[in-house]
Amino acid sequence: MNFPSNLRYTKEHEWVSIEGNIATVGITDFAQRELGDIVYVDINTVGQSLGANEIFGSVEAVKTVSDLFLPVAGKVLEINEELNQAPELVNTDPYGNGWIIKLEVENVDDVAALLDAEAYTTLVS
Amino acid sequence: MLNTPFTNIHIGLGAKMAEFAGYNMPISYTGINDEHATVRNNVGVFDVSHMGEFILKGPDALELIQRVTSNDASKLTAGKAQYSCFPNNNNGIVDDLIVYCIEPNNQYMLVVNASNIQKDWDWVSAHNTNNVEMHNISAKTALLAIQGPNACKMMQPLTDVDILNLQYYTFAKGTFAGVDNVLISATGYTGSGGIEIYFEDKDGNAEKIWNKIFEVGGPQGMKPIGLGARDTLRLEMGYCLYGNDIDDTTNPIEAGLGWITKFTKDFVNAEAIKAIKAEGPKRKLVGFEMIDKGIPRHGYIIKDAGGNEIGVVTSGTQAPSLNKAVGLGYVATELSAIDSEIFIDVRGRLLKAKVAKAPFA
Numbered sequence: 001m002n003f004p005s006n007l008r009y010t011k012e013h014e015w016v017s018i019e020g021n022i023a024t025v026g027i028t029d030f031a032q033r034e035l036g037d038i039v040y041v042d043i044n045t046v047g048q049s050l051g052a053n054e055i056f057g058s059v060e061a062v063k064t065v066s067d068l069f070l071p072v073a074g075k076v077l078e079i080n081e082e083l084n085q086a087p088e089l090v091n092t093d094p095y096g097n098g099w100i101i102k103l104e105v106e107n108v109d110d111v112a113a114l115l116d117a118e119a120y121t122t123l124v125s
Numbered sequence: 126m127l128n129t130p131f132t133n134i135h136i137g138l139g140a141k142m143a144e145f146a147g148y149n150m151p152i153s154y155t156g157i158n159d160e161h162a163t164v165r166n167n168v169g170v171f172d173v174s175h176m177g178e179f180i181l182k183g184p185d186a187l188e189l190i191q192r193v194t195s196n197d198a199s200k201l202t203a204g205k206a207q208y209s210c211f212p213n214n215n216n217g218i219v220d221d222l223i224v225y226c227i228e229p230n231n232q233y234m235l236v237v238n239a240s241n242i243q244k245d246w247d248w249v250s251a252h253n254t255n256n257v258e259m260h261n262i263s264a265k266t267a268l269l270a271i272q273g274p275n276a277c278k279m280m281q282p283l284t285d286v287d288i289l290n291l292q293y294y295t296f297a298k299g300t301f302a303g304v305d306n307v308l309i310s311a312t313g314y315t316g317s318g319g320i321e322i323y324f325e326d327k328d329g330n331a332e333k334i335w336n337k338i339f340e341v342g343g344p345q346g347m348k349p350i351g352l353g354a355r356d357t358l359r360l361e362m363g364y365c366l367y368g369n370d371i372d373d374t375t376n377p378i379e380a381g382l383g384w385i386t387k388f389t390k391d392f393v394n395a396e397a398i399k400a401i402k403a404e405g406p407k408r409k410l411v412g413f414e415m416i417d418k419g420i421p422r423h424g425y426i427i428k429d430a431g432g433n434e435i436g437v438v439t440s441g442t443q444a445p446s447l448n449k450a451v452g453l454g455y456v457a458t459e460l461s462a463i464d465s466e467i468f469i470d471v472r473g474r475l476l477k478a479k480v481a482k483a484p485f486a
Binding site: 033039062 | 141153156157158353356357418419420422442443445472
């Protein structure tokens with residue numbers, strides 16, 4: 001499985017990349033494999049400011065549904081509209097075109113405090 | 126956790142494995158959507174060796190089966206099979222099963238759900254008052270379901286049994302892939318046609334048959350299929366799954382199993398079930414499809430337009446062949462007609478759905 005070293009990770013199997021104070025959030029390769037074929041990404045928190053670990057949406061796979069937890073406190077800016085037409089991008093390209101939300105991060109230091117690739121690899125192995 | 130004769134093959138193929146009914150079973154190989162499409166369009170192979178098989182023998186075998194099952198097994202001639210259920214004494218169902226008639230009046234095989242093997246064995250044994258000879262051959266019996274529109278054509282070269290002309294719900298014994306005494310049955314749980322093969326797991330038979338099947342089928346696009354796609358395939362057809370859609374508390378009439386409940390003979394709890402049928406069930410198991418975007422899951426509450434609880438979802442999924450979400454659930458009889466508007470409480474949101482005929486289209 002692939003866990004790029006330039007990303008940060010959470011115990012809830014999300015990844016975060018940060019540019020300035022804008023974070024891009026998705027689910028990890030491990031998470032998409034566990035869920036199986038994803039058919040629907042459901043997010044209705046755009047515009048909301050939420051705390052870390054609050055639920056910001058859910059991912060529906062054929063067999064199961066899983067909540068999405070905000071990795072760090074911030075405001076949900078936008079969702080990946082492409083996922084409405086092609087939710088399978090989360091399976092096929094979890095770190096690229098399968099990104100899920102953009103987030104305006106409250107405190108960028110929170111991102112640095114998340115797991116690095118090595119720690120996340122240990123968590124899921 | 127128990128293994129089937131094929132567990133190590135699944136692991137070797139990189140399947141995602143999980144415990145099901147006490148067995149280490151493959152859930153998926155390449156992904157549910159791909160596996161589902163493989164069965165609908167070509168051929169897929171399921172290891173369902175976890176299922177249970179009982180042999181009932183002797184002059185009173187039919188009499189025992191007639192008493193414990195709801196369908197009329199006296200209609201069966203040699204080589205015919207029948208879907209049936211064991212009613213319990215409390216207006217529920219012990220299990221659903223297939224009765225295979227090997228020799229009329231004298232020898233039958235009952236195929237039951239893996240999760241219910243002990244419960245069913247105890248139930249039938251408790252009713253066996255006339256010393257019918259019973260054998261639980263579950264542990265030594267391997268079972269593969271080879272399903273899909275091209276299954277019979279692809280497998281015909283491996284057997285002397287004329288499977289291309291085997292009628293639905295009939296079976297024959299013969300040689301398959303060089304193994305003798307294989308029971309080949311034109312049954313399945315996918316709605317895509319094909320066969321199921323039962324054979325004894327001895328002398329490496331299981332591996333021999335698996336390898337031979339894929340030697341012939343592999344180059345023609347046959348693939349192994351996991352339990353995940355088995356569930357989506359059966360759900361698109363509206364087939365009941367014991368433990369989800371029917372259980373110890375659901376009666377056969379409300380579950381839509383009136384067609385396998387024959388009051389022309391006597392059986393466990395027949396009088397009470399007859400009364401339910403005469404009065405009309407208060408709720409019915411129906412198919413439904415989502416109108417709003419969302420996926421129904423087992424246990425979600427069904428409501429009416431006014432937000433009143435009217436039932437519960439028993440199975441639900443995104444249907445891979447249909448590109449929509451479908452489910453089965455019990456609803457109040459007043460709202461069970463096709464096209465009735467119902468609402469599914471999907472994690473706190475009321476999403477619109479409509480009652481629809483199964484198989485879903």
